[in-house]
Amino acid sequence: MALSLPVQSHEPGLVPALERRKPKNLVEAVREGSVAASAGLCVGDRVLSVNGAPLRDIVDWRFHTAGEQIELAFEREGDRRFVILDKGYDEDLGLSFADDLFDNIHICKNKCVFCFLYQQPKGLRPSLYIKDDDYRLSFLHGNYVTLTNLKEGELDRICEQKLSPMFVSIHATDPIVRGKMLGRKQPEPVLPILNRLADAGIQIHGQVVLCPGYNDGEHLEQTVAELADLNPEARGTYGGVVSLAVVPIGITQFRERLAPVTVVSPGYSSTILDWAETQRERFRRTLGSRFLFFSDEFYLGAKRDVPPRSHYEGFPQLEDGVGLVRLFLDDLEKVARKLPRSLSAPRSYTIVTGESAAPLLTRFAEVMSRVEGLSVNVCVVHNFFFEGNITVAGLLVGKDIVRVVSEHPEAGETIILPSVMMRDGENVFLDEMTLPQVEQQLGKRVIAVERTPSAAAAAMLGDESVVLQVR
Numbered sequence: 001m002a003l004s005l006p007v008q009s010h011e012p013g014l015v016p017a018l019e020r021r022k023p024k025n026l027v028e029a030v031r032e033g034s035v036a037a038s039a040g041l042c043v044g045d046r047v048l049s050v051n052g053a054p055l056r057d058i059v060d061w062r063f064h065t066a067g068e069q070i071e072l073a074f075e076r077e078g079d080r081r082f083v084i085l086d087k088g089y090d091e092d093l094g095l096s097f098a099d100d101l102f103d104n105i106h107i108c109k110n111k112c113v114f115c116f117l118y119q120q121p122k123g124l125r126p127s128l129y130i131k132d133d134d135y136r137l138s139f140l141h142g143n144y145v146t147l148t149n150l151k152e153g154e155l156d157r158i159c160e161q162k163l164s165p166m167f168v169s170i171h172a173t174d175p176i177v178r179g180k181m182l183g184r185k186q187p188e189p190v191l192p193i194l195n196r197l198a199d200a201g202i203q204i205h206g207q208v209v210l211c212p213g214y215n216d217g218e219h220l221e222q223t224v225a226e227l228a229d230l231n232p233e234a235r236g237t238y239g240g241v242v243s244l245a246v247v248p249i250g251i252t253q254f255r256e257r258l259a260p261v262t263v264v265s266p267g268y269s270s271t272i273l274d275w276a277e278t279q280r281e282r283f284r285r286t287l288g289s290r291f292l293f294f295s296d297e298f299y300l301g302a303k304r305d306v307p308p309r310s311h312y313e314g315f316p317q318l319e320d321g322v323g324l325v326r327l328f329l330d331d332l333e334k335v336a337r338k339l340p341r342s343l344s345a346p347r348s349y350t351i352v353t354g355e356s357a358a359p360l361l362t363r364f365a366e367v368m369s370r371v372e373g374l375s376v377n378v379c380v381v382h383n384f385f386f387e388g389n390i391t392v393a394g395l396l397v398g399k400d401i402v403r404v405v406s407e408h409p410e411a412g413e414t415i416i417l418p419s420v421m422m423r424d425g426e427n428v429f430l431d432e433m434t435l436p437q438v439e440q441q442l443g444k445r446v447i448a449v450e451r452t453p454s455a456a457a458a459a460m461l462g463d464e465s466v467v468l469q470v471r
Helices: 013-018 058-064 135-141 152-160 173-180 191-199 218-228 266-286 296-301 324-339 358-368 397-407 437-442 455-462
Strands: 025-032 046-048 069-076 080-087 094-097 166-169 203-210 241-248 292-294 341-352 372-380 414-418 445-449
Touching: 046 058, 046 455, 058 135, 058 203, 069 094, 094 414, 135 152, 135 166, 191 203, 191 241, 218 266, 218 296, 241 296, 266 292, 266 296, 324 358, 324 445, 324 455, 341 358, 341 397, 358 372, 358 455, 372 397, 372 455, 397 437, 414 455, 437 445
Parallel strands: 166 203, 203 241, 241 292, 341 372, 341 414, 414 445
Antiparallel strands: 025 094, 046 069, 069 080
C-alpha cells in the first residue's frame, strides 16, 4: 500500500568491510529427490567449480549447470571433493545457496548529485549504506546500475551469457551532463556501451532521475530522443532500450554540504506530463510502444488521474514506482466486487500510510466501510525523520508512526500498515524499532500486510472474507 521511491543507499565508509566479506557459495538447502540429493550433496558444502569453471555467483552456476553432464568440485569440512552428475538439459540440480553473489558485491564509485545515501542520518542499519553498482544484481533483481565501474571482461560476460534484461541508470545521454550528474570528474558517455549491449541482444530498461536544472529541458529531450533511437523497433534488432522511466529526485532534511538541487513542483509535474504525452503518441506510431514512462509521483504531485492499465504495457518499470497506483486501483475494484454485506461482529481498523498514498488509502477505507460492522479509517503519517519531500510510506520510521497514531482521535482496535516499511523478512523499521515495540507503545494490535487492497482486505475480514486475489 506504499508508493515506491527510487532509493539508492550508499555509504563510502562501509566499502572496506564489504570488500573483506567472505564468499557465500555455501549450500543452504538441498531439494529432496533432486539430482544433487541423490549425489550426496549436503547443506554446508561449499561449491567451488562446475566443469572446471570457477563460480562467481548464481549466474555462473545456472550458466555452467545447464548441460547434461556436470563435474562438480566442492569442499566439505576442509576436504576438496568431486562428483559427476548426469541430468537432463536445463534440469535444476536442486541446490540453493545462502547468497546470489559468491564473491564481493561491486561497489559504486560515483557521487551522484541525487544520491539518497548522502541524505541519510548516521546510525541506521548497515544495509542502508551499501553502495552497490553491480551488474549481476541488475540482471537478478532489477537493481539499476550506472555501468561506470564495468570492466571489459564483465561487459563480455553480459553479452556472452545473455544477461538480459539489464536495468541502467542513464540520467542523460550527453556525456558532460551525465558525468556531472554522477559526480564524476570527466564526461561519462553511455551510448557506446548501450549500443554494444543492444548488438549482443541485451534488452535494457533505462532510468532517468529528473533533477530540475541539471538534466531536464533540452537535455531530457536529447536523452529521450537518443534512447528511442536505440529501441529494438528502431534498430531492427532484438536488443536495445525497450523502456525508459523518469522519476523525481528525493530530498531529505539531511542534505548537508551537497550541491544545491531543486525539487519537482506540482506545476512542473503537470507541464512535463503534458510534454511526455506528446512524446508517447509519437513513439506509439514509430515504435509501436509508448516507451517513455513517468513514475506515479508525477501524477500524484500534479493531482492527475493515473493512466489506464494498458498504458503501462506490462509494467516493466514497476520497481521504479511506475504503475503501482494503477495496480492498486485495479485491485481495489476487484475487492469492492467481492466484499460481504456485513460482519458477524463489529471490527475497527486504522490504516497507516504516508502523505503520497493518502488519497488512495482513503478511497480504500471508504470502500471497506461499506461492509456493515466494519469501520476503517486512515492515519496519514508525516515523515518527521527524513522531512524534505519524502512522503512515501516505505520510508516511514517506527517513532513517527507511534507519534502520529497515538494522537489519532479515531484509532481503531487494530492498526494495519504496509510491510514495505520494514526490512525484508523482518519486523524492523528503518530506525530499528520493531513491530512488537510499536505495538507495545501504542497499546494496540499492529499488522503488517502486502501493499495491496486484497491483502489489507483479507487481514480485516479474516474468516468472513472470500478469496481476494489479483489476477
